Amino acid sequence: MSVVVLVAAAVVENVTLDPAAYLLTLLGVIFSSAVFLGVGQALVGLIKSPDAVNAVGRLSYLPLFALGLFAHSTIFGTTFETIARWSPGGAVVTLLAGAMQPAAWSADTWWGLLASVFYAVVFAGIGIRWFQWSTR
Known part of the structure; x- marks a missing residue:
């Protein structure tokens, strides 16, 4: 799906991105997917119903995505920006923004x-530790 989105954007x-940016973006998408799959796995492990x-x-997921949207914006103040930047969505936004511009890759x-x-x-x-199969 990521390849389809990149082709559609082009x-x-x-x-237009250079080849390194395409590769880094696809790797960033893999890491980003792992973050949100992990969040889902933790929810399933902690909640039984x-x-x-x-x-x-x-x-x-709505607050996670909203925090990601505002990760690089000071519209709500610097405290909110710091929280948003270090949220799972904010970390993903920072990673993908850097991946799409390898020349701007920074600390x-x-x-x-x-x-x-x-x-x-x-x-x-968390999800692996507390997940249990149950029969209905």
Whole structure:
């Protein structure tokens, strides 16, 4: 799907990236996917009811994505920006922004990568630790 989005961006919006940027973006998407899969796995591990997982998942992903949208904006103040920047969505935004512009790769991008790996490992670990199969 990421390849389709990158091709559509190139065709429709004339977005051009160098080959390294395409490769880094695809790697960033893999790390980003691991973050959100880990969050979902943690929810399933901690919440036993399928209906409750559905509801909590829907309610928790909206703030995660909203924080990612405002990760690099001071519109709500610097405290909110700091929280948003270090949220799972904010770490993903920082990582993907750096991946699409390898020349602008900075310490912030490395911290975004490190935070993404941290979130993926911690949330997946929580999900693995507390998940139990149950029969109905």
